[in-house]
Amino acid sequence: MTTDGFFTCLWFDGQAEEAAEFYVSVFKNSSLGRVSRYTDSAPGETGSVLTVEFTANGQKFVALNGGPQFKFNEAISFQILCADQAEIDHYWAKLTENGGEGGPCGWLKDRFGVSWQVVYDRMPEILHDPDPEKVDRTMKAMMGMGKLDVAALDKAYAGE
Known part of the structure; x- marks a missing residue:
């Protein structure tokens, strides 16, 4: 390196x-x-x-x-921007296997305790949309999810 x-x-x-x-x-x-x-x-x-x-x-x-003195926590996490549901499913499955655990809104901890956000790559764009109703609908949908559901997020954004 x-x-x-x-x-x-x-x-x-x-x-x-x-x-x-x-x-x-x-x-x-x-x-x-x-x-x-x-x-x-x-x-x-x-x-x-x-x-x-x-x-x-x-x-x-x-x-x-380094030893047992320090543990990981959610104050630091890594975001993985995913283009589609298949990519979200892949990372979610891999990072939660063998003792990892899913959390709310696309967050999870892997088996080592490291926090990850498995994020739909459109979310930054959606959350910065000038239409507050679109943002609110999408945020409300996301807040009810563990692993993110791309189709449901797109429908919420579109108002469907």
Whole structure:
């Protein structure tokens, strides 16, 4: 990986390598990078994974095995803009499998506790529409959903 730009660091408790491999398997344009290991001078078990660099959907990450001190919460989430229902279904299924859980309005947590928003790619446009009635109808429909339903959102926006 190059050093330009920045990396998002995700703190795990012994699951950095597993998480990196999982995210690389879920997203296109993804790859695993360098792995660093704890040394005798570090607080982790010598030889165990300290960090794993990876790219997921073109974004650079570092998965860090930092320990149990910190947990993920919804204050930070990743948005995945999806073109259609099939794409929403794909990401929702992959990210909630093996212990992940769905939440309201397209939000979910994966099995590592990372929060994701699986979003219909028209939502930013819809939410900025100058017609407040269209926005309100669509927002009302979305607020009643877990996994987003593209057809229902389009119908609400159209007033059907």
